[in-house]
Amino acid sequence: MAYRDGNRALHKHGDIHALPHSPDLSVYVPMIGMNICAPTYKNIRKKSDITVLGYVVNGHGEIRVNSEKHRLGRGDAFILRKDSRHEVTALSDSSDPWTYYWYNLHGNSLPLLETFHLLHTPYIPNAGIEALFLKGFAAVKHKTEDGTDTQTALILSCTEIIFTLHKAVKQAAEYTSPIMGRMKLYLDQLVGETFHSEDFAHQMDLSFKQLNRIFKQHTGSTIYQYVLARKMDIARMMLQDTELPVGEIAIHLGYDDPQYFSNLFKQKTGMAPTLFRQHAKEIH
Incomplete structure (x- = not known):
C-alpha cells in the first residue's frame, strides 16, 4: 500500500x-x-x-x-x-x-x-x-x-x-585517474589470493610507495587496508550465508593458516569466526 x-x-x-x-x-x-x-x-x-x-x-x-x-x-x-x-x-x-x-x-x-x-x-x-x-x-x-x-x-x-x-x-x-582504475580492477579480483606488493607494483609499473600514495589520495585508505577490508567483508558474508568450515573460508580468501585468519578476523570484528556465525544465526 x-x-x-x-x-x-x-x-x-x-x-x-x-x-x-x-x-x-x-x-x-x-x-x-x-x-x-x-x-x-x-x-x-x-x-x-x-x-x-x-x-x-x-x-x-x-x-x-x-x-x-x-x-x-x-x-x-x-x-x-x-x-x-x-x-x-x-x-x-x-x-x-x-x-x-x-x-x-x-x-x-x-x-x-x-x-x-x-x-x-x-x-x-x-x-x-x-x-x-x-x-x-x-x-x-x-x-x-x-x-x-x-x-x-x-x-x-x-x-x-x-x-x-x-x-x-x-x-x-x-x-579521472587511469592508474586508479587499473589498481581497483586488480585489487577487486584479488580476494581469493595472497596480496604481494612486489607483484602489484610490477603489474602497475610504478613503485609500491607511489601506488599507495595515489590510492590513499583517492580513497582515504591504504592499499593494505582496502584489501583487508574487502576480505573481512566477504568473510562475514560467507560465515552468514554458507555452511563452509572456517578453514575453507580462510583458504578461499587466500589465507593458508586458518588460525591466522581466525585471529585476524577476531581482531577486526571483535568476534571469532565461529562466534560471529552463531550470533548471525541467532539474529536471523
Whole structure:
C-alpha cells in the first residue's frame, strides 16, 4: 500500500510504498519511497539490517557509512550497505528541501553489491539514474495481490541500478585517474589470493610507495587496508550465508593458516569466526 509519511518527529514527508514479499526470495524490497526533508532531518541506524539505494532529486544532504562521509546534491546516488552504521542528514533549507528516492533491500543484498564491486562505494556523483528509480514506482502501481510480480520487477530494477552505478564508477575512475582504475580492477579480483606488493607494483609499473600514495589520495585508505577490508567483508558474508568450515573460508580468501585468519578476523570484528556465525544465526 502507499501512504503519506507526515510524522513531524521524523522531520520529513513523502510517498512510501510498503510491499509484500515471497518467503522464498533471498533478496527482496520491503519498501520504496521518496523523502522530502526538513532542514532538521537526521536518521541514524546503528547497525542496519537493510541496504538502502538512494538518488537525490533536489537540495543537499550528507550521508555517512561507518566512518566515511559524503555531501550529496541533485543527480548523486548513494548506497548505505547492510551491517554498517548509517547516518543521513539534510543540509538544505526549507525553500530548497533535500529530496531523494530510496529503495530498501532486505535479505542477502551484500553479495549483489560485491558482484558489481560496490561493497565499499557509498557515493556515486552525477549518476543520472532517476529514470531507473522511477521504473520501480511505476511497477508498484501495477502490483498483483501477492506482490510477487512487483518484487520481480523491483529486484530487476535494483539490479539494473546497481549495474549502471558499477559502470559509472568504473568509467569515472578510468577518466579521472587511469592508474586508479587499473589498481581497483586488480585489487577487486584479488580476494581469493595472497596480496604481494612486489607483484602489484610490477603489474602497475610504478613503485609500491607511489601506488599507495595515489590510492590513499583517492580513497582515504591504504592499499593494505582496502584489501583487508574487502576480505573481512566477504568473510562475514560467507560465515552468514554458507555452511563452509572456517578453514575453507580462510583458504578461499587466500589465507593458508586458518588460525591466522581466525585471529585476524577476531581482531577486526571483535568476534571469532565461529562466534560471529552463531550470533548471525541467532539474529536471523
